[in-house]
Amino acid sequence: MAKSTLTSKGRITIPKVIREQLGLSAGDRLIFEIGESGSVLMEPEPVDIRSLRAVLKPRGRTVSPADMDRAVRRGVTAR
Numbered sequence: 001m002a003k004s005t006l007t008s009k010g011r012i013t014i015p016k017v018i019r020e021q022l023g024l025s026a027g028d029r030l031i032f033e034i035g036e037s038g039s040v041l042m043e044p045e046p047v048d049i050r051s052l053r054a055v056l057k058p059r060g061r062t063v064s065p066a067d068m069d070r071a072v073r074r075g076v077t078a079r
């Protein structure tokens with residue numbers, strides 16, 4: 001069982017074993033839910049796919065869907 005201590009500012013450190021199990025990194029957001037029995041469920045907040053919109057920047061020339069279809073038909077692989 002992992003343990004942590006609540007600070008006077010209401011902060012806790014999530015034990016390493018828990019962070020690793022949940023795949024958490026600095027800056028990740030968490031959701032807390034209190035169950036009927038009083039237990040607390042904590043899980044990573046799902047990422048809204050729209051927030052990833054500007055993460056990847058296009059490189060080189062752009063390719064239209066029709067160009068992609070033609071390349072697939074010809075058996076061309078990505079370079």
